[in-house]
Amino acid sequence: MSKEVSEEPEQQQHGKDYIDPPPAPLIDWGELKLWAFYRALIAEFIATLLFLYVTIATVIGHKKQPGLCDGVGLLGIAWSFGGMIFILVYCTAGISGGHINPAVTFGLFLARKVSLPRAVCYMVVQCLGAICGVGLVKAFMKNPYNRLGGGANEVASGYSNGTALGAEIIGTFFLVYTVFSATDPKRNARDSHVPVLAPLPIGFAVFMVHLATIPITGTGINPARSFGAAVIYNKDKAWDDHWIFWVGPFVGALAAAAYHQYILRAAAIKALGSFRSNPTN
Template sequence: MAGSSSNDNPNNNKDYHDPPPAPLVDAGELGKWSLYRAVIAEFTATLLLVCITVATVIGHKRQSAEGAGDSCAGAGVLGIAWAFGGIIFVLVYCTAGISGGHINPAVTFGMLLARRVSLPRAALYMIAQCLGAMCGAGLARALHGGRQYERHGGGANELAAGYSAGAGLAAEMVGTFVLVYTVFSATDPKRKARDSHVPVLAPLPIGLAVLVVHLATIPITGTGINPARSLGPAVVYNGSKAWSEQWMFWVGPFAGAAAAMLYHQYILRGAAAKAFASSYLAHMHHAPS
């Protein structure tokens, strides 16, 4: 403001601005088309994510079965990981300016905890993501045919033989931590202000995080790290094992997302220290001399 001193506020020297916390409930938001446009974007993006990736998984298993003895048949674990990471890169790039490009209830949960989105928006996003995943799995089933879809497991997440439920839960937690930590780092206002000349910089590391996590955890759980991605194929495939282990693909990702939020916001960004310093300064300002 004109006439104010730059020394009045030490934050004036920053080349970025932290957005104010989103209200827990924003009634005015519910009457805006921008909210529903964002919900539609989340639905569509999750539909495309699940359709493309589940079709890749089924196609790999189908080609491997038909080309028995051929080690190069099918996309392989590396190809599946690239399918997940690549489509996430594309979809985040396309939807980030509309909805934030969450495409994952765990990411939305982390953003809610960080007060980046309101509770109604988060709830609508999660509903849209789950419905989109169901439709995407149904479309993948239609592409490959019901018999092949059922024969090759429907792309449903299940704990692999030889692994304990604790190992599967830990894999989901660690994998989601890596993803959500990357999302917070890539969308940090400080980084965005200084890297604005590279518009694809945020979607790229997010896609790479998804890729490397898949390489590490496909052998354990088939890689969920996204409750909607796990729920959609489970509904369409409707296998007893996929349902009995479904809890793992919700508890793990939500716990990992919460841990990533706490680590980024309160340790790396120092939100706790800043809040303490602000309250201390306010106390000292009002304390009697």
């Protein structure tokens, strides 16, 4: 008896109660009246602007120095994208959730983490921020920007549109899957004794995907990034391939949301079990 009494507080100390948070309402017009909502939009706009400014400037700077030992190289470009996501998600997570990517916003909307009005507004300000960020790069580096491709996403020579689309789908799936895993409240409750900084694995996911897909598409996995670069660069090739950088990320985000919610979290099985256990059914 004394042993059981002594072990119970220990279990309570190491355990942590968990309740699934309720899904966000599909449409919540009330949040449009809150300053916190507009503060989140401003945070997403500025974060995406900074993200595009630093990363596209890195791409242009690399192309200005084509020698083997000059510039940051492809590894440096991957670090630029991954590092900026780590920094900006860390800075904005407590304000807007740190999406900085319409595909991430779309995946979280499908999982009912954000409402439809918030998701649409996030995507709009992310695209506007991306345009402004790339515009700053062109203003500061006009001649090399126009001469070296503007950092726009295009299907590389030797690869088909189908290959590029597949690379974007898989890359975005990996990113959004990481976002779900790193921010899963159940995991945080279960592993509360393990300190996990969510922006770190998200930034590393972006870094790893860039290493794999820069030679194929320049790596989109972020429709705002691709859209901002295409708008400012405004060349036919960039626009001809542009659909890939919306369809691929959105399909990848859809697959990641479904995988996390219905396979890893087994939401469908839980719902069915709850239905069967209800005595009124």
